[in-house]
Amino acid sequence: MATFNDLSFKDSVQLFLEQAEWLTQKDQPAVTSLERLAEALDSRLTASLMAEFTKVYRLLINSKPDNAENTDSLDDFLAGLGR
Numbered sequence: 001m002a003t004f005n006d007l008s009f010k011d012s013v014q015l016f017l018e019q020a021e022w023l024t025q026k027d028q029p030a031v032t033s034l035e036r037l038a039e040a041l042d043s044r045l046t047a048s049l050m051a052e053f054t055k056v057y058r059l060l061i062n063s064k065p066d067n068a069e070n071t072d073s074l075d076d077f078l079a080g081l082g083r
Helices: 009-019 025-043 047-062 074-081
Strands: none
Touching: 009 025, 009 074, 025 047, 047 074
């Protein structure tokens, strides 16, 4: 099993989506965007791609019901990537 530091953006997004049981079909455009951005980031890490990835990730994470306890785990997510 890979450690969190060994995961690609694409693998990390897959891990996130497996745990994101609150997402529905209405979230599919954002999910697809996140997946495509992850693929692009695995190929070339740029500030603009990272900014877009961050926006889409926050949109999805903030759509979680009862989000009060989960303020924003982007820093944890990125730290897990080791980037």
